[in-house]
Amino acid sequence: GAGVSQSPRYKVAKRGQDVALRCDPISGHVSLFWYQQALGQGPEFLTYFQNEAQLDKSGLPSDRFFAERPEGSVSTLKIQRTQQEDSAVYLCASSLRLAGETDTQYFGPGTRLTVL
Amino acid sequence: AQKITQTQPGMFVQEKEAVTLDCTYDTSDQSYGLFWYKQPSSGEMIFLIYQGSYDEQNATEGRYSLNFQKARKSANLVISASQLGDSAMYFCAMREGRVGTGNQFYFGTGTSLTVIP
Numbered sequence: 001g002a003g004v005s006q007s008p009r010y011k012v013a014k015r016g017q018d019v020a021l022r023c024d025p026i027s028g029h030v031s032l033f034w035y036q037q038a039l040g041q042g043p044e045f046l047t048y049f050q051n052e053a054q055l056d057k058s059g060l061p062s063d064r065f066f067a068e069r070p071e072g073s074v075s076t077l078k079i080q081r082t083q084q085e086d087s088a089v090y091l092c093a094s095s096l097r098l099a100g101e102t103d104t105q106y107f108g109p110g111t112r113l114t115v116l
Numbered sequence: 117a118q119k120i121t122q123t124q125p126g127m128f129v130q131e132k133e134a135v136t137l138d139c140t141y142d143t144s145d146q147s148y149g150l151f152w153y154k155q156p157s158s159g160e161m162i163f164l165i166y167q168g169s170y171d172e173q174n175a176t177e178g179r180y181s182l183n184f185q186k187a188r189k190s191a192n193l194v195i196s197a198s199q200l201g202d203s204a205m206y207f208c209a210m211r212e213g214r215v216g217t218g219n220q221f222y223f224g225t226g227t228s229l230t231v232i233p
Contacts, residue, residue, distance in 0.1 A: 033220065042120075042207050042223030043161070056220070089159060093221075104151065105211075105221060107161035 002026075004108035006092050012114045013082045021077045021111045025094030032075050033105060034067055035091040043091050049075060082115045089113070117142050120208050122224035129198045130232050136183070137193040137227045139208030145169075148212045150191040151221065152182065155205040164206075167191060198231045205229075 005024045013019050025032050031050055035043035036059075045059040051072040060067070064083075069075040079086055089112050093105040121140045129135035141150065152164040167175045167182045175182040183192040195202055205228050209221040 035221075035223075040225075042209075042225050043221070044223070045220035048220060059220070091161065093161075103149075104163055104166055106163060107153070109158065109160040112159070 004092055004094055004106055006090075006108040006111050008111060009109060010112050010114075012116065014116055015084060016081050018078065018080045019082055019113065021079075021090050021113070023075045023077070023092030023108060025073065025075070025092070026096075026106055027073075029094035029096050029106075031095040031097070031105075032069055033093040033095075034075070034077050035093065036061075037089040037091055037110070039088070046077070046090075079113075082113075084115050087113055087115045118224075119143065119222035120210055120224035122208055122227050124227045125225070126228045126230070128230050128232055129195075131200060132197055134194060134196045135198055135229065137195070137206050137208075137229065139191045139193065139224060141189050141191060141208075141210050143189075143210065143212055145212045148210055150182070150184070151209040151211070152180070152191075152193045153207045153209060154202075155207060155226070157204070161207070165193070195229075200231050200233060203229060203231045 007022045033048050034046040037043040047067045048056040049069040064080045066078045089110040091110045093107045095103050095105045097103045148169045150167045153161045155161050165175050165177045165180045165182050167184045174184050179196045181194045205226045207226045208224045
């Protein structure tokens, strides 16, 4: 497709369940980012991939959060044993070039996660 | 300290008028990029405009222009001839250029713009 796609768009989970959120970046984009956006706030960085390498995971809030991009394209963000504070919109973004350059990130529509 | 500060939680503008959304930033890097995104109620972040720290001219993209004042560390977005479809949240973001910073975007808290017919 032309843009970044994410699935599912909406996810409701019971507290304690595991969830997996998928991101399909723009074809050929080297860099991929995950952000968490709480209600009424700006997005906050979670993790960053350059191709299949996870170069920065400093924003992951706990060890319950895990992300992978095994073939350098599609990425999955997994949250284990979900908690209510995990409720947020999870945004994926991709950019064309490598780290160190100030190029534009293109965002997907996000996955709205609600933990009951 | 906040990397990006947006001090206007909400703004109103009359249709066809111009509006300025404020953004200040904080960085010690010499190389950085400043971005504005629009987020309608559908949730997708739509890229609007980019300004590089070394760009001497203010960026423009159609009805959007960025008033870049480097010494004041401000990067205000100007929307001319507002349209009803401009009603949305607007986020200012910065990406620092140092290798090893992770190249994440730092976002402000956003400004909700409402265009009044």
